[in-house]
Ligand SMILES: Nc1ncnc2c1ncn2[C@@H]1O[C@H](COP(=O)(O)OP(=O)(O)OP(=O)(O)O)[C@@H](O)[C@H]1O
């Protein structure tokens with residue numbers, strides 16, 4: 001679809017997506033409750049920190065970090081992999097393919113349209129974080145800091161979205177892509193900074209992490225939110241993140257196009 | 269408008285015998301077989317035509333429609349729809365066509381149909397004024413007023429089908445593919461649907477292909493039919509000519525004032541049915557006049573009509589023929 005028409009349709013897509021998100025709010029609350037991993041990790045690491053700080057992390061730092069992780073997860077989460085693979089198996093992807101708008105854009109707006117509701121959850125949590133951990137450990141203290149965070153969370157959202165598209169599209173090539181999605185989730189949990197900050201990895205492993213996409217999905221925006229990086233360092237990490245965004249954007253779109261040729265449009 | 273040349277669509281399916289051992293084995297080694305859903309068909313359709321796709325279950329009708337709509341990539345052959353190659357899914361192409369499949373819903377499940385209409389307006393970039401006109405028309409023709417404000421999940425099957433069709437027509441497609449549009453509808457709903465589809469075709473000059481197992485749909489809507497059997501084309505032409513070819517005989521339907529003896533009927537023609545108050549005779553076309561004359565003079569006839577054989581029977585005979593022909597061919601292939 002041409003960019004102009006897409007942009008014209010966007011407000012309506014977002015508005016209707018938002019109505020759908022509101023219709024599904026009960027499911028969303030359950031999902032939010034299911035993503036309490038950072039809170040469990042917070043309890044765990046605070047207990048550890050009671051005996052003395054771990055690296056630069058005392059109890060207050062852990063609080064800032066894991067509440068930020070909770071918020072970043074709310075903002076960047078994506079269920080597109082499951083959605084695509086479900087729609088491929090059910091054949092309902094056909095309905096999207098009949099419309100003159102890129103299905104990928106449609107998936108993206110569906111996820112984006114849910115974000116306002118999520119912000120409503122995130123804001124009080126950030127408030128608590130500021131109150132408990134102190135502002136400088138919870139949120140950026142300068143406008144520039146917020147700007148870097150905005151870039152970081154946008155990049156994180158895109159990487160997560162593209163990885164989801166890629167995983168979902170694999171269901172067009174494989175009988176069961178479920179296993180791969182589970183592997184992805186485990187890698188994400190361990191390598192992204194979701195369960196513990198990536199700086200806890202030993203130096204060698206840490207270098208590997210810098211080269212993998214996961215830490216840019218979670219660790220980086222969390223660090224930017226909690227002010228862990230000086231500007232220069234932040235820009236270097238953001239550059240690496242956006243390189244992943246560009247790379248995954250190209251790869252997932254190409255794989256998607258290839259996959260469509262194999263679509264069997266079950267049912268009817 | 270539509271041109272199909274030597275179209276083939278073979279699905280690769282993964283064959284696995286039941287059982288755990290087979291399941292484990294299939295992890296390492298997979299056997300694929302090709303299902304020849306569409307196996308070399310060609311036809312042309314002119315703008316504004318209404319064509320019925322007929323054929324037994326599994327014949328390849330839906331598969332053909334999906335290829336025409338750009339959902340499936342053909343395994344072989346050339347397909348164009350108004351100059352577009354469907355599988356490229358160009359924007360201009362997608363704005364011209366629509367495929368409506370019975371169960372597949374484009375309606376948003378938790379929102380009222382009016383929201384889906386609005387969404388389609390935006391996606392198809394339909395000007396506001398035209399949108400309003402189209403919608404008003406659809407709402408009054410399909411009697412949707414009561415429905416479009418209720419969440420889709422609360423609608424009955426038939427109500428949903430009506431809204432589904434309305435959503436599909438918001439952008440006024442020039443080419444409409446309908447896969448069993450009346451399935452599961454009550455009799456009066458079927459009549460409404462048929463009348464509506466016909467009116468849409470006549471008013472907009474849109475080209476229409478529909479599949480249906482209800483012969484009333486076909487009789488009411490499709491001057492031309494294409495019969496597909498096991499992925500191959502077995503008839504393409506007018507519905508009348510098809511009936512003439514398969515069942516040239518006519519039926520003389522008699523209402524009788526009082527019961528008559530079977531012996532009186534048999535000399536007149538082949539007795540299809542015989543009840544106390546009525547009888548149906550099947551006779552060659554050139555014998556119709558004679559039979560009618562004799563019936564009127566020898567029987568207590570109160571009413572008499574001459575009809576074609578019911579379409580259902582014609583189709584069933586055609587499908588049986590195809591089956592017999594294939595069995596014959598299979599026997600010849602086996603060396604004695
Ligand atoms: N996605 C698929 N994968 C494998 N085989 C398929 C697939 N879709 C259809 N088939 C097979 O292809 C053949 C044609 O199917 P199709 O759906 O086109 O039939 P149809 O003429 O629409 O039948 P019906 O009247 O029952 O709707 C059938 O034998 C079916 O089993």
Ligand SMILES: [Mg+2]
Nearest residue numbers: 268329330447
């Ligand atoms: Mg079918």
